[in-house]
Amino acid sequence: MVKEYGYEYDAVLDKELYEKSKGKVTHEKFMGAMCLRSGRDVLKVVAREFEPTAVLIPSLACDSMILPFEMYGHEVNYYKLNKDYSINQESLYSLIPNEDKTILFLYMDYFGNKTIEDAELEKLKASHPHLIFIEDRTHNLLVNSRYTFKSDFTVASLRKWIDIPDGGLMWTDRELKKKEYSEDLTFSEVRLRAQCMRNEFLQSGDESIKTEYRKIFSTVTDMIDEEKLPGLMSQYAYERACQINxxxxxxxxxxxxxxxxxxxxxxxxxxxxxxxxxxxxxxxxxxxxxxxxxxxxxxxxxxxxxxxxxxxxxxxxxxxxxxxxxxxxxxxxxxxxxxxxxxxxxxxxxxxx
CATH class of the missing domain: 3.90.1150.10 (Aspartate Aminotransferase, domain 1)
Structure with missing residues (x-):
């Protein structure tokens, strides 16, 4: 058996569950959250709720956090971070216009480093009531929130934490205006196949399998980036997630x-x-x-x-x-x-x- 550490999850296909759930998406909630196909899709749901406007995103952010907003015509502006990865408040405030206009503000903790205090969030909300607060909980999904402040949207990528082929989560108390979703499962099917191939490689050591699944993993997210409509989580991924402690x-x-x-x-x-x-x-x-x-x-x-x-x-x-x-x-x-x-x-x- 090959020993490798890191990289994408491998998986063994649950054949019974696969046959039962094949072709289905979930409309259930997980951890109280709406279930989407990926973190990108979660942010698409948020982005399409608003007419094109400015989005404030930390300068340390991957393109999967940026593209969904650009896809819906928003203007992305980046704010600075301090050396301890807290938000540089001078930089943030400089990006908030004075006029009464909806602005989207995305913030996140980095590896457990709290980036902004509750008091500051409350101050922002009081002084800028047009701000929409979006907290990304991908890095601290499985621990209790250290914030008492309640954001408008809370988002996270579930598949960063467990061996499911797809999965993103969104919490909000707002009534969503846009309710059309893609039920295309190509992304999930392709990633699941690559995960199973990786398991096969780890068992057999066949380098040709490794070449093929690596190519899949490196290109599979392109299909999400090219689709404007947010997708729902597969029933297979949902059921697998429910089985995990x-x-x-x-x-x-x-x-x-x-x-x-x-x-x-x-x-x-x-x-x-x-x-x-x-x-x-x-x-x-x-x-x-x-x-x-x-x-x-x-x-x-x-x-x-x-x-x-x-x-x-x-x-x-x-x-x-x-x-x-x-x-x-x-x-x-x-x-x-x-x-x-x-x-x-x-x-x-x-x-x-």
Whole structure:
């Protein structure tokens, strides 16, 4: 059996569930949230609710957070972050126009680092009643919110946390005006096939399978980016998610993150506290690209989760530095304590070469 660490989830097809759910999307709620096909689709739902306007997005954000708004004609503006990844309030306020016009404001915590205090959110709401607040909970989905402030929309990508082929979540108390959704399951079917192929590769070591599933994973999101209509979550993914013990998932991630942090003492962590959102463990290193390549040759994959555009880099030095230096280490439920210690030892060895 091949040993690889990181990268996309592999999966074993639940044949009985697949036959029962084939061709179906879900209209059920999960964790009290509406179920969409992906995080991108969740943001499409938000974006299409409003006439084209300005959207305020943190400069450290991936294109999957930007494209849905651009797709619906909104103008994306980026605000700066401070060195601790909190929102640079001077930058944020400078982007809010004085006129009484609807503005969309998206904010998120980074690896457990709280970016804005409740008091500041309340102040913003009081002084700018036209602001629409959108909280992205992808990084801290499985822990209790540290905010008492209630956003207009809360969004998250579920498939970052568990081995489902598709899945995004949205919470809102607002009555949605637009209620048309795509029920196309091509994205889910293709990703599920790639996940099963990856499992086959890990069992057999057949490199031709690896080449094929990697090509699928690298291109499959294009079909979402090309479709304006937001899609619903597949029934297969929904049923699989319902079978998973999320508390156990969260506990294993917290444990694994703690092992990595202890084993990598001396490294510069984006955050060094566990239990606040253990989607990855992120470190900042000077020769990130070289380290990443060497680790990949050893079967350890760290991903660059925020490739930035030129405008984002120009707006914020912290975001630019993070993009260039951050290595994200997978700490999810697939791995044991021994796996984490092995990964940490490899990172130390490569960084000391």
């Amino acid at each position: 999320l508390s156990e998932v969260n506990e294993k991630r917290r444990r694994n993150a703690q092992v990595l942090i202890e084993e990598l003492k001396g490294f510069s962590f984006v955050q060094d506290k566990t239990g606040l959102g253990d989607v990855y463990v992120a470190v900042l290193i000077e020769n990130r690209d070289e380290v990443q390549r060497k680790l990949a040759s050893m079967g350890i994959f760290g991903t660059i989760i925020w490739p930035l555009n030129d405008k984002q880099r120009a707006v914020c030095e912290v975001s630019k530095y993070t993009e260039e230096h951050m290595l994200t280490i997978y700490c999810d439920q697939r791995y044991s304590v021994e796996n984490m210690k092995y990964i940490a030892s490899c990172i130390r060895r490569v960084c000391n070469e």
